[in-house]
Amino acid sequence: MxxxxxxxxxxxxxxxxxxxxxxxxxxxxxxPSRRTKDIAYVTTNAPGVDSERHLLDVYAPKKVANSTKLPVVVFIHGGNWTSGNKNLYSFIGRRLAKQGIVAVIINYQLAPAVLVPVMADDCAQAVRWTTQHIAEFGGDPNRIFMMGHSAGGGLAALLATDDRLFSKFGLAGNPVKGAILDDAAGLDMFDYLTKMEYPNDQQYLVPYGKDPAVWRTVSPMYYINDHTPPMLMYSGGRTYPSITSSSQRFHQLLLDHHVKHEYKVLPDKKHIAMVTQLFWQHNTIYQELLRFVGASN
Structure with missing residues (x-):
């Protein structure tokens, strides 16, 4: 017994x-960090505002010299464009702040309430807010970088490549100086949804709709050009075949346009492990991200 x-x-x-x-x-x-929670990044009384989804959190180091402006990383969560919440990723905000970065972790509206083009607009408005207010938290509005995992990686890539997302909200240019893509999904949903090669692909018609023109409009693959900002790209060695394929094609297009970037496949990593590994401060992605954004720590 x-x-x-x-x-x-x-x-x-x-x-x-x-x-x-x-x-x-x-x-x-x-x-070593301070978190400012649930900041509305759109006018709260505007039509169509979602009181939960139009929010962001800012994580900043507690001890920063008054004259120092730190690089900024805006992180977009994944979740198949139908789920996810910024509150699940506080560990990323904390670890970035501990290493000398001002982190912005955002929510955005999800399907089935909205389609991906609206999600992209939400993310662009969160970045616009960041350009206007991040200096109040010690961040440099001239050094804003996008980061995302899975669906969030695809949205991060879209914001880095499609300047029109910002011009429609009154910004003179694209403020994104670079992107960190962590096992990004949705890099070419036009190709993906046209072919429908994998089981249950019909589920992605919920966030993307049934119009192929829309699929192409929100696929960052079609916006790469000679002026695309630098990128760090990572995919898991055991991730989904569709992510492997689209990441390789995205990488090749960046090469074709001479865009400064690095692409690494992390051996034996599955899709979810590509983001959970960011719990550890000394992870490879953090080490290379710090150099990429010019953090001093």
């Missing part, structure tokens, strides 16, 4: 140890 009791206690004990470790780790990471 004693042996059986010990067997039951071990999982609970290990679980408690893991929970204590994670909370201690998060506390240690949080101490």
């Amino acid at each position: 004693l042996f059986l009791r010990l067997l039951w206690q071990i999982p609970a004990g290990l679980f408690l140890v893991v929970i204590v470790f994670l909370f201690a780790n998060e506390y240690a990471t949080a101490r």
Whole structure:
């Protein structure tokens, strides 16, 4: 009986140890940073405003010299364009802030309430807010970089490549200085939805609709040109075949247009692991991101 009791206690004990470790780790990471939650990035009384989805959080280092302006990373979450929330990614905000970056983690509207073009507009408006207000948090509005995982990676790539997203909101030019794409999905949804090669592909008609012209409009593959900003691209060695294929084609187009970038496949990483690895501060992506954005830490 004693042996059986010990067997039951071990999982609970290990679980408690893991929970204590994670909370201690998060506390240690949080101490050097400050989080400003639930900032509305659109006028709150404007038509069509979603009180939950039109919000962002800012993570900034606590100790910054008054004259220092830090690089800014705007992170867009994934979730198949139908789910996800900025609150799940506080660990990314904390770790970026700890390493000398002002991080902006955003929400945006999701399907089926809206289609992807509206999501892209939301993200562009969050970046516009960032250009106007990030200096108040110690960030440099002239050094704004996009970052995203999965669906968020595709949106980040779109904001970096499609200047029209900003001109429609009154910005003279595209403020995005570069992008970090983490196992990005949706780089070429025109090709993907035209072919419908994989099981359950019909599900993506919910966020993208049934008009092929729309699929092309929100596919960053078709906006790459000689003026596209620099990029860091990562895909998992065991990610979805569609992400592998589109990432390779995106990489080749960047090469064709002589766009400064790096593309790396991380061995044995599956799609979800490509973002959960960012829990660890010394992850390869963070190390290269710091150099990419010009962070001093």
